[in-house]
Amino acid sequence: MTDAIAVEGLGRRFGAFHAVRDVTFTVARGEIFGYLGANGAGKSTTIRILCGLLAPTAGRATVAGLDVAADPEGVKRRIGYMSQRFSLYPDLTVAENLDFFGGAYGFSGRALRRRIDAIVEETGLRALRDSATQSLPAGLQQRVALANALLHDPELLFLDEPTAGVDPASRREFLALVRRRVRRGATVFLTTHYMDEAEYCGRVGMMVDGRLAALGTPAELKQRLVPGDAWSVRSARRAELQAALAATDGVRAVHPHGAGFRVRCDPARLDGATLAARCREIDPAAELEPGTATLDDVFHAVVAGGGVA
Amino acid sequence: MSAPGRLRRFAIRTGAVAAKEATHAVRDPRTLYLALGMPVVLLVIFGFGISFDVEDVPIAVVDQDRTPDSRALERSLTTGHEFVVAARPDDPAEVDRLFRERTVSAALVVPRGFAREWAAGRRAPVQLLVDGSDGVGAQSVLGNASAALRAEGRRRLAAETGGAAAPLAAEVRLLFNPALRSAVFFVPGLIAYILYIVGVLLTALTIAREQERGNLEQLFATPVGRLEVMLGKLLPYLALGLLQALLVLAFGMAVFEMPLRGSLGVLGLGTLLFLAGALAQGLFISSVAGSQQVATQAGALSSLLPGVLLSGFVFPVENMPLLLRALASVFPARYYVDLLRGVMLRGNGFDALWGDFLGLGVFCLAAVALATLGFRRRLA
Numbered sequence A: 001m002t003d004a005i006a007v008e009g010l011g012r013r014f015g016a017f018h019a020v021r022d023v024t025f026t027v028a029r030g031e032i033f034g035y036l037g038a039n040g041a042g043k044s045t046t047i048r049i050l051c052g053l054l055a056p057t058a059g060r061a062t063v064a065g066l067d068v069a070a071d072p073e074g075v076k077r078r079i080g081y082m083s084q085r086f087s088l089y090p091d092l093t094v095a096e097n098l099d100f101f102g103g104a105y106g107f108s109g110r111a112l113r114r115r116i117d118a119i120v121e122e123t124g125l126r127a128l129r130d131s132a133t134q135s136l137p138a139g140l141q142q143r144v145a146l147a148n149a150l151l152h153d154p155e156l157l158f159l160d161e162p163t164a165g166v167d168p169a170s171r172r173e174f175l176a177l178v179r180r181r182v183r184r185g186a187t188v189f190l191t192t193h194y195m196d197e198a199e200y201c202g203r204v205g206m207m208v209d210g211r212l213a214a215l216g217t218p219a220e221l222k223q224r225l226v227p228g229d230a231w232s233v234r235s236a237r238r239a240e241l242q243a244a245l246a247a248t249d250g251v252r253a254v255h256p257h258g259a260g261f262r263v264r265c266d267p268a269r270l271d272g273a274t275l276a277a278r279c280r281e282i283d284p285a286a287e288l289e290p291g292t293a294t295l296d297d298v299f300h301a302v303v304a305g306g307g308v309a
Numbered sequence B: 001m002s003a004p005g006r007l008r009r010f011a012i013r014t015g016a017v018a019a020k021e022a023t024h025a026v027r028d029p030r031t032l033y034l035a036l037g038m039p040v041v042l043l044v045i046f047g048f049g050i051s052f053d054v055e056d057v058p059i060a061v062v063d064q065d066r067t068p069d070s071r072a073l074e075r076s077l078t079t080g081h082e083f084v085v086a087a088r089p090d091d092p093a094e095v096d097r098l099f100r101e102r103t104v105s106a107a108l109v110v111p112r113g114f115a116r117e118w119a120a121g122r123r124a125p126v127q128l129l130v131d132g133s134d135g136v137g138a139q140s141v142l143g144n145a146s147a148a149l150r151a152e153g154r155r156r157l158a159a160e161t162g163g164a165a166a167p168l169a170a171e172v173r174l175l176f177n178p179a180l181r182s183a184v185f186f187v188p189g190l191i192a193y194i195l196y197i198v199g200v201l202l203t204a205l206t207i208a209r210e211q212e213r214g215n216l217e218q219l220f221a222t223p224v225g226r227l228e229v230m231l232g233k234l235l236p237y238l239a240l241g242l243l244q245a246l247l248v249l250a251f252g253m254a255v256f257e258m259p260l261r262g263s264l265g266v267l268g269l270g271t272l273l274f275l276a277g278a279l280a281q282g283l284f285i286s287s288v289a290g291s292q293q294v295a296t297q298a299g300a301l302s303s304l305l306p307g308v309l310l311s312g313f314v315f316p317v318e319n320m321p322l323l324l325r326a327l328a329s330v331f332p333a334r335y336y337v338d339l340l341r342g343v344m345l346r347g348n349g350f351d352a353l354w355g356d357f358l359g360l361g362v363f364c365l366a367a368v369a370l371a372t373l374g375f376r377r378r379l380a
């Protein structure tokens, strides 16, 4: 069986600026692929090329076996897409939005009704069918957008930062809906800023300045790029502590995270007790929490080190 | 996929766009006002405001002859409602001051010896002065006054020669507008102008708005084609436009006493073509403008200028220099003005108006084609 997505040497230039450069990867059928990167890294540009919305300027990409440059219309019929920008019609109700997108894919009459009934059931929107889309909170609006993208049962789903700006509970529900579709055989390509979200992905690709800087399963990436221990540290004297630890022997990396920062060390040279003691020398009130490396640590390592694919 | 299947999908997708667009329109009070409120407001304002029916124009009479004949001439001007005598200076030089102070808009100067020359059957010169600073008004004043004077001349000629060969003024305007009521002549131009500008503005925002809101990217990701988007957007506004045209035409007939001497079918078909062309022009602007602001300005300009200046509404197209005449032929307004005058005032049918139908049809097709081609379904 061929891959759901196959990308080879893909590039896109805007004038002299390379938004995407020499990107190569494949996504297997039934996989959730996470595409990570900072603002402007080239995530949306890649996803637009794969959806047949933007022509590539280098390389090639096939989606569901179709070349995106040669047959963008064929690609469009097989995929569902949720763009990064809010893409519903705010003055229409949930049902009217679904009616429109269903019609856009060529469904009408009873077939359309059946699909809409099924999708509002699946996404838990039945009670909101007649609500104006603009009156819904962000989390529900994203769910309506997902329902629109799923209405025609696409074999591939492209989601561009679908959960940006949405509360954690809604994010979890949203991802649960997506995973249910994957269990039914769909393939998902998802871009995100949230590293915890990426943990759910079968494989992830990390984009840095238009290049694919790392590619693999979350476990592989962690093992290869951030081996050893990782700690979360909170301290009122954060800057001072960070600087001191960065200069300590056996510390591999220090980077800010949330209200505190993360420290990764080589367990052979620096054990937990020594690290804790070193912290307390500077701030006796510092809190340390041991843990394993996360994708966030991987991402910082990739950005700092230029990455290893 | 089979051909009927493709056609069916084309219809479904076009219908989906049309239904969505219709919902937008009926939910948006601004669209409804623009389509159904503003045209009537414009018609009332312009209809009465530039009602070129000049009445009770103040006139100065300088009667240096002071004979029954000269007084009869003066009466011929004032028996209608067109003129009222506002001043009777003795000195013709006074007239200049009266014009400057805007006390009068016209002046009649009857020189000494007028009655004598007239009785002797020689040319009896009288002077008619009209304030030309209000161009359109002046033309009406001039028209009214010269018509009255000519009529008086004919009356006397007829009286003297016993009703033989009275000279006939062969002016086209007089033929179809015998009461010399200018409203009847100008209202078709006004209707065309209003339907044109409102038609273009109705659709000028639709695509630009979707572009600004980010809806277009999502739309491009679906299999909906360019022509399906264009036709889907055109259809609901065409229905709204026809309602608007009905309103405006009915209002014009009721309030300005416009006749409808030709067939309603000819009028309806011509109006349909004209509206479709105007709406497609708006769609074209919207698809290339990129923002709602640019689209509004381009929409207003591209309909206002041809609608007023190149339509024959105010200035007859036949009298324009070649270049302007060629430009006027591009826009649909002049064909529709001509068609309205033809079907409403003259009672013309297809046989006389086929040229207008051709002009309207070609513009409509060209505008739909341009809008479709100008609409890029890819980003950047």
Ligand SMILES: Nc1ncnc2c1ncn2[C@@H]1O[C@H](COP(=O)(O)OP(=O)(O)OP(=O)(O)O)[C@@H](O)[C@H]1O
Residues within 6 Å of the ligand: A014, A019, A037, A038, A039, A040, A041, A042, A043, A044, A045, A046, A084, B380
């Ligand atoms: N149409 C365009 N013309 C010129 N430059 C563009 C265009 N589209 C994107 N870019 C540039 O390409 C780069 C990559 O943009 P892209 O939208 O792919 O980033 P992203 O990873 O999706 O970022 P974000 O997280 O902000 O969504 C950016 O620097 C952007 O300014």
Ligand SMILES: [Mg+2]
Residues within 6 Å of the ligand: A043, A044, A045, A084, A160
């Ligand atoms: Mg993006």
